[in-house]
Every structure is written in structure tokens, then in C-alpha cells.
Amino acid sequence: MTTAPVSPRAKLRLGDRIFSTSTVTAGVIILVALAAVAVFLIAQSIPALVADPAELKGSPSSFWEFVAPLAFGTVWAAFLALLMALPISIGIALFISHYAPRRVAQSLGYIIDLLAAVPSVVFGLWGIKVLAPAVTPLYNWLVENFGWFPLFTPPVSGTGRTVLTVAIVLAVMIIPIITAVTREVFLQTPVLHEEAALALGATRWEMIQMAVLPFGRPGMISAAMLGLGRALGETMVVAMVLSPALVISFVLTSSTNSPTIAGNIALNFPEAHGVGVNALIATGLILFAITFVINSIARVVINRRKAFSGAN
Amino acid sequence: MKTATTNFKRFGSVAAIAIAGTMLFSACAANEDAPAGESESTLSGTLDGAGASSQGSAQEAWVAAFQIENPDVTINYEPSGSGAGREAFLSGGVSFAGSDSALSDDEIAGEFASCVPDSGYIEIPNYISPIAVIFNVEGVEELNLDAATLAGIFKGDITTWDDAAIVALNEDAALPSAPITAVHRADDSGTTKNFADYLNKVVPEVWDAAPADPFPYAGGEAAQGTSGVVDAVTNGTNTIGYADASKAGDLGVAAIKVGEEFVNYTPEAAAAVVDGSPLVEGRDATDLAIKLDRNTTDPTHYPLVLVSYLIACQEYTDAEQGPLVKDYLTYVTSEAGQAEAASSAGAAPLSADLSAKVATAIESIK
Numbered sequence: 001m002t003t004a005p006v007s008p009r010a011k012l013r014l015g016d017r018i019f020s021t022s023t024v025t026a027g028v029i030i031l032v033a034l035a036a037v038a039v040f041l042i043a044q045s046i047p048a049l050v051a052d053p054a055e056l057k058g059s060p061s062s063f064w065e066f067v068a069p070l071a072f073g074t075v076w077a078a079f080l081a082l083l084m085a086l087p088i089s090i091g092i093a094l095f096i097s098h099y100a101p102r103r104v105a106q107s108l109g110y111i112i113d114l115l116a117a118v119p120s121v122v123f124g125l126w127g128i129k130v131l132a133p134a135v136t137p138l139y140n141w142l143v144e145n146f147g148w149f150p151l152f153t154p155p156v157s158g159t160g161r162t163v164l165t166v167a168i169v170l171a172v173m174i175i176p177i178i179t180a181v182t183r184e185v186f187l188q189t190p191v192l193h194e195e196a197a198l199a200l201g202a203t204r205w206e207m208i209q210m211a212v213l214p215f216g217r218p219g220m221i222s223a224a225m226l227g228l229g230r231a232l233g234e235t236m237v238v239a240m241v242l243s244p245a246l247v248i249s250f251v252l253t254s255s256t257n258s259p260t261i262a263g264n265i266a267l268n269f270p271e272a273h274g275v276g277v278n279a280l281i282a283t284g285l286i287l288f289a290i291t292f293v294i295n296s297i298a299r300v301v302i303n304r305r306k307a308f309s310g311a312n
Numbered sequence: 313m314k315t316a317t318t319n320f321k322r323f324g325s326v327a328a329i330a331i332a333g334t335m336l337f338s339a340c341a342a343n344e345d346a347p348a349g350e351s352e353s354t355l356s357g358t359l360d361g362a363g364a365s366s367q368g369s370a371q372e373a374w375v376a377a378f379q380i381e382n383p384d385v386t387i388n389y390e391p392s393g394s395g396a397g398r399e400a401f402l403s404g405g406v407s408f409a410g411s412d413s414a415l416s417d418d419e420i421a422g423e424f425a426s427c428v429p430d431s432g433y434i435e436i437p438n439y440i441s442p443i444a445v446i447f448n449v450e451g452v453e454e455l456n457l458d459a460a461t462l463a464g465i466f467k468g469d470i471t472t473w474d475d476a477a478i479v480a481l482n483e484d485a486a487l488p489s490a491p492i493t494a495v496h497r498a499d500d501s502g503t504t505k506n507f508a509d510y511l512n513k514v515v516p517e518v519w520d521a522a523p524a525d526p527f528p529y530a531g532g533e534a535a536q537g538t539s540g541v542v543d544a545v546t547n548g549t550n551t552i553g554y555a556d557a558s559k560a561g562d563l564g565v566a567a568i569k570v571g572e573e574f575v576n577y578t579p580e581a582a583a584a585v586v587d588g589s590p591l592v593e594g595r596d597a598t599d600l601a602i603k604l605d606r607n608t609t610d611p612t613h614y615p616l617v618l619v620s621y622l623i624a625c626q627e628y629t630d631a632e633q634g635p636l637v638k639d640y641l642t643y644v645t646s647e648a649g650q651a652e653a654a655s656s657a658g659a660a661p662l663s664a665d666l667s668a669k670v671a672t673a674i675e676s677i678k
Contacts, residue, residue: 057526128540133547155471158493159533159548240540243533244498255493255533267536270365271393271500271525 038288045282051275057268058246066279067286072248073258074287077163077238078231080252081170086224088171089178096179097186098208109183116176124240127169132160132241135168139253150250157255161243164252169237174227181226185219186212218302225298232291238263261287356384359636363389363397363410366502366556367439367620371410373656374644387640394502395525401426401623407633408624408641410439412502414592414601415623426633427625434598434677436670438644439620439653440660442582443507444557445566448545449473449488456481458569459514465552466494466511467519468531473550481569488550495544495553498534500525506618507554513606514615556618557582558658568616571609579660581614587663588613598626598673617660627678638677645670 053062060066092112096105136159143156189212197207213220244259244267251257259267261283269280361371368391375387392400394411401409404425414435424433445462447455457465461477464470470477474489497504504527511519521528535544538555545553545563557565557577567574575581585608592601606615622641628634643649650661662670 128543129547136549155491157533158491158551159495159544161533161535161544239498239536243535243544245530245534247530256530267499270391271395273393273396273399 041281041285041288044278045285046278048275048278048282051278055275056279057276063279063282067261067283069246069248069258070261070264070283071286071290073163073244074232074260074262074290076250076258077166077170077242077260078228080164080167081174081231082224082228084167085171085174085178085227089175089223089227090182090220092175092179093182093186094208094212096183098204098212109180112176112179115172116180118173120173120234120236121240123169123173124237127165127237127241128161131169132165134160135165136160139164143253151252153251153254155255156253157243159243159255161241162253162255163242163257166238166242166257169241170231170234173234173237174230177230178223178227181223182216182220185216185223188219189215221298221302225295228294229291232260232287232294233262234260235262235266239266353382353384355382355636355639357386357632357636359385359387359408359633359640360406361387361389361397361408361410361622362392362400362406364394364412364439364502364620365391366412366441366618367391367410370439370653370657370659373652374640374649377649377652378640378643381643382639385636393500398623407628407637408622410620410622412505412618412620414621415599420595420599424625426628426630428627428629431625431627432596432598432676433623433625434600434673435621435623436600436641436645436673437586437602437619437662437666438622438641438670439657440582440586440662441618441620441658442557442577442579442614442660443503443554443616443618444560444577445552445554445568445616446542446545446560446563447552447566448548448563449490449550449552451486451488452482453564454482455485455564455566456569456574457566459511460518462566462568463511463515463518465492466496466532466554467529468494469518490550493548493551494532495535495541495548495551496527496532497541498527498536502618502620503538503554503556507616509604510606510616554616556658568614570611570613570615573611575611575614577614577616579654581612582617582660583663583666584610585613585615585617586619587665598676600669600673624677626676634678638674641674641677642671645674 048056049063053060053066056063056066058066092108096108100108136157139156139160139162142152143154146152147154193211193215194207197211202210238260242257242259242263243255244263245256247256247258249256249258265280265284268276272280368389371389371391375389378387379385389410390397390406391410394413397406397409398411398415398419400406402419402422402424407426415433420433427433445457449455457478458481461470461481464477470492472489472491473487479487502525505523505525508519508521508528509523512521512523527534533544533548533551535541535553538559541553541555542559542561542563545551545555546561552566565576567576569575585605586602588608588610589602589605592599592603595601601621602619604615604617604619608615622644624637624641625634628637645662645667647661647667650659650667653659654661
């Protein structure tokens with residue numbers, strides 16, 4: 001009588017078992033940590049969500065009216081920062097990977113990474129002491145000459161502590177992160193693709209357009225999302241540099257700017273008590289949700305070019 | 313060459329260990345000088361307090377001085393905010409609270425968990441801080457303002473420095489025709505509440521918002537903390553703000569109209585307005601909550617002040633806390649303690665009259 005052949009199983013040695021268990025443990029730990037944070041946020045937010053909205057700061061008619069300017073301010077400041085940082089970062093990364101001589105490229109890489117090590121409090125101090133006074137004449141000029149444009153509506157801020165200044169500081173902070181990741185991505189471009197483009201008569205810039213950038217697009221998006229994540233959560237810079245008011249405002253040069261969620265928590269937590277603390281944690285939950293949504297959108301965009309993405 | 317390298321290696325490691333050891337053992341040396349004589353204090357224990365951050369730097373100075381006199385006592389004051397401090401005291405978490413606002417009627421009617429039931433409480437003013445109106449306008453050294461103009465500036469009604477209202481009060485000054493940038497506190501603050509209380513009591517038709525810790529009106533710049541406001545006024549152009557007087561630095565300070573004259577702030581004038589104000593009515597004899605007379609017309613008074621209180625039990629459930637609290641509060645409100653606060657935090661010392669009333673209240677602690 002013949003029996004069905006049993007497929008042989010690989011013999012697992014002790015080293016294999018330990019390694020696979022430790023990797024599974026590491027994965028589980030990170031999931032547990034994420035779940036713990038989510039549970040904490042939800043549990044501590046519930047008293048604020050069910051409380052009478054009149055008890056919240058500014059006596060809004062509902063919790064959503066309370067958090068709307070904060071959510072808007074967070075996304076607006078981070079968006080402006082990314083808008084300024086992304087072209088510069090990609091430019092630096094391309095310069096390091098394709099244009100610079102090797103020694104220059106290496107030292108430039110070290111210097112960019114050094115910028116990432118500067119604490120955000122130091123950036124905040126630089127913002128209020130140096131940058132804000134320096135850009136005030138520029139804002140005065142912009143409002144005088146372009147006051148008809150909705151983004152530059154007068155009156156202008158006399159101290160320069162506006163959302164545009166904050167966006168500039170945030171851009172300086174996220175450039176190292178985006179540059180570091182995009183540099184690595186550009187260095188991974190298949191050399192054969194680059195050489196083929198050059199062999200067909202493309203100039204350096206055309207070769208980059210044809211071979212490097214399309215290959216690196218998922219990587220650039222990942223890098224941008226990393227930078228955006230830091231900009232969304234940046235606390236001390238916003239708390240120190242921004243002049244906040246609880247309104248939704250697009251104007252870049254005025255004193256009334258929509259606050260960001262993290263900056264608002266830093267400003268108000270020391271003096272908050274009772275349901276005020278729960279309200280601040282609830283805004284933290286909203287920030288968590290915003291970051292989650294933005295990252296999911298990025299994932300979807302990256303997955304469209306699955307073959308080249310390092311995410312798989 | 314080879315000998316030199318070997319010698320260096322052999323002695324180098326010994327030298328490295330010697331240097332490291334010296335640095336390690338020198339770190340063990342005490343930072344403070346030991347007290348000159350043997351202190352005779354027999355007090356020991358731990359005392360926890362929490363509350364107003366406005367008193368924060370004064371409390372640090374008091375704690376340091378008290379602990380030098382009483383080396384076996386440890387005092388912890390957490391500047392978590394007036395509201396948090398009162399809550400912690402009522403729920404029994406701390407033995408005394410610092411607060412910029414006196415206890416409300418609701419809080420008095422509630423439960424005092426650290427105290428023996430049905431024993432009373434004491435509430436004493438211990439920290440008086442004048443609020444200065446700081447400004448930074450090129451070419452203007454002195455500025456006179458009255459309550460109505462001040463309210464108009466910070467509410468956003470008066471928008472330029474050469475507005476008729478300001479010019480009327482300052483005929484000699486060369487006021488520019490530039491927009492005013494009025495800086496207020498972005499975070500909740502007792503300074504804001506007292507500033508708003510002054511304006512609300514003197515010109516309620518202009519400043520109609522009820523005084524509270526957050527700044528009530530939109531418009532104007534917001535900065536974080538006293539240092540943020542001072543920085544914003546210093547680094548900006550044509551700015552004006554309000555901040556604790558001790559942090560005003562070199563900035564110009566406006567004189568406020570009291571009665572018919574313009575008064576600059578001085579610690580004595582700040583203490584004088586507290587003296588001249590009545591106590592809140594309908595409270596226990598040991599509750600010295602003060603109803604500040606912001607409408608005073610006496611030119612020796614400076615009505616823009618912040619008064620901060622200490623709240624404690626008369627009888628503690630934990631009997632050991634009583635003597636500690638009593639001694640600490642006695643020190644804080646003594647002449648030496650108030651002088652310490654004046655030099656380290658720029659506070660105005662309690663006047664002799666008020667000190668006497670405060671001492672009577674402290675006597676009631678068992």
C-alpha cells in the first residue's frame with residue numbers, strides 16, 4: 001500500500017528558533033506599545049468628549065468646534081513646511097548622489113545629519129531671537145505691496161512670530177530627515193538604467209529625469225511622510241515661536257494664527273486641571289488620527305508602484 | 313621611538329585612572345558651604361505643597377533658606393498651577409496650596425481631605441507682585457496711560473500709536489504713526505487674570521469680559537510665559553505688553569493713572585494698595601482673602617498687582633504636618649522671608665499691618 005508522500009520539514013536548530021522568536025517578540029512589542037498609546041488616548045479623552053462643551057476653553061458649542069482650529073493649524077503649518085523643505089531636500093540629495101565629488105558628498109552628508117541632531121528647543125530660541133526679527137521687514141513689505149492677496153491680509157505682525165516663520169523653522173528641521181532618506185534611495189538606482197540613458201545620449205539632468213526620479217518616487221514619498229510626521233508633532237518650536245489665537249486663519253503674516261495641537265498642549269498643560277487635561281489629551285487623539293490618515297494615504301500612493309518600493 | 317611609545321602606554325593608563333579617579337572623587341564634594349554653627353532646629357519631616365507658578369521662584373528661595381535652617385526638613389513645592397494646587401489640597405494630596413485666586417464659595421463648602429473634619433482652614437496672602445506695562449517704541453522713553461486707553465489698546469480698539477487718546481495723555485512724547493502690536497499671554501496665567509480684573513473693575517464699559525486666566529479677546533500677539541512676552545516686546549517694534557514687574561529689565565514701563573496722577577510701580581505702592589483694600593466679606597476670621605480695591609484714587613497706590621495666597625489647614629489629620637506647616641508659613645511671611653522673596657523674585661513685601669493679621673491667622677494652626 002502506498003501512502004501519500006509527506007513533504008519534509010526543514011530541521012530547525014536552536015539558533016533558528018531563538019532568532020525567529022526574538023523577531024516575532026520585537027514585532028509584538030511595537031504593536032503592544034502602539035495599542036497601549038491608543039488605549040490611553042481614548043480612555044483619557046472620553047471624559048472630555050462627553051462633558052458639557054461650555055466647560056472647555058473658549059466655551060465652544062461642541063468639542064469639534066474646539067478642536068477644528070487646532071487641527072487646521074497643525075495641517076497648515078506642516079503643509080507649508082513640507083512645501084518649502086521638499087524641493088530643497090531633493091536638490092541636496094541629488095547633488096550628493098549625482099553631482100558632487102565623493103569627498104564633498106561625504107562631508108555634506110555628515111553636516112546635514114548634524115543638523116538633525118540639534119534639539120528643537122534650540123531651534124525655538126533661534127526662531128524667536130534671530131529669525132522673527134529678521135523676517136519682520138519682509139512681512140511688512142509683503143503686506144504693503146500684496147495686501148490684496150488673501151494670504152497677506154493686513155494688519156501685519158509687529159514681531160514676525162507668524163505661521164510662516166514657524167513653517168520656515170520646521171522646514172529647516174525636517175530637511176535633514178528627508179535628505180537622508182532620499183539620498184539613500186537615489187544611490188540605489190540601478191546603475192544599468194543610468195548608464196543606458198547616458199549611452200542613448202541623455203544629458204545628466206535628462207538621465208536623472210528618466211532613470212533616477214521615477215525609480216525613487218516611492219522612496220521620496222516615504223521620506224516626505226517621515227518629515228511631515230515630525231512637522232505635525234513638533235511642539236517646542238511652535239509653542240515658543242507662534243502667536244496663537246483660537247481661529248481658523250490662512251493669513252501668513254498676521255498675529256492671529258491657528259495654533260497646532262502639539263503646541264497648544266505644551267502651552268496649556270502646565271496650568272490645566274480637571275476636564276481641561278482630558279480635553280488636551282483628546283486633541284492629542286485627534287493628532288494621532290490625522291497622522292494615521294496621512295500615513296495611510298501615503299501607503300496607498302506608494303503601493304501603486306509596488307515593484308520598486310522598499311516597503312514590501 | 314619604540315621605548316617612548318611603550319612608556320607612554322604603561323604610564324598613560326595609570327595617568328588616565330588617576331585623572332578619572334580625581335574627577336570622580338571631587339564630584340562627591342558638597343556644593344554648598346556647611347552652615348556656620350550647629351543649627352538648633354529639631355523639626356524633621358517632609359512637607360508637600362503645590363499651586364501657583366507665579367510664586368514659583370519665591371517658593372524656591374524660601375524652601376532653600378528654610379531647609380538650611382532646618383536641615384532635617386524637606387519641602388517640595390510643585391508649581392503646577394493655581395487650579396491644580398487647590399484641587400490637590402482639597403483632595404488631600406498636599407498639605408498646603410499656593411493660589412492666585414482665593415478659594416471660591418463652592419470650594420469652601422466642600423471637603424478638606426487633609427484637615428480634621430470640622431476644623432477650619434487658613435488662607436493668607438504671602439506674595440504680592442506688581443504687574444508692569446512694558447513697551448518698546450523707538451524715540452519714546454516715558455509713557456502715561458490710563459485704564460480706558462490701556463483697555464482700548466489691548467482689546468484692539470486703539471490701533472496706532474498716534475491715536476488721539478494716547479496723544480492726549482502724552483503731549484510731549486514723539487509718538488510714531490505706526491500700528492500697535494499688543495502682546496498678551498498665550499497660556500493661562502494669574503497675571504492675565506489680575507490685569508483683566510483691574511481693567512474690568514475700572515472701565516467695565518470698555519473691558520466687558522469677565523476676568524479669567526486665559527486672555528479674553530482675539531487679536532494682538534500671544535507669547536508663552538512671562539519671558540515670552542518680555543522677549544516679544546524686546547525683539548519687536550512698536551510693541552506693548554504686560555508682565556511681572558521683576559522681569560521687565562531695561563524696557564520702558566508705562567505709568568498708570570491713579571486718581572489724577574500717573575503712578576510708576578514701586579514695591580511700596582503695590583503693598584499699599586493691598587493694605588488699603590478690604591477683606592472679602594462673609595468669611596472666617598482666618599480667611600484673609602482680599603477684595604483688591606482697583607478703583608483706588610490714592611496716588612501712593614499702584615493698583616495693577618497680583619496677590620497670591622497660601623491655603624492650609626488649622627488641624628491636620630497627620631499631626632506631624634501641623635508644626636511643619638506653621639513654622640514654614642511663619643518664615644514665609646516674616647520680614648526675613650519677605651525680604652528674601654523681594655531680592656530673588658522681585659515681590660513687594662507684605663506691609664507691617666498685613667503681616668500682623670497674617671501672623672494671627674497662622675497662630676491658629678495646631
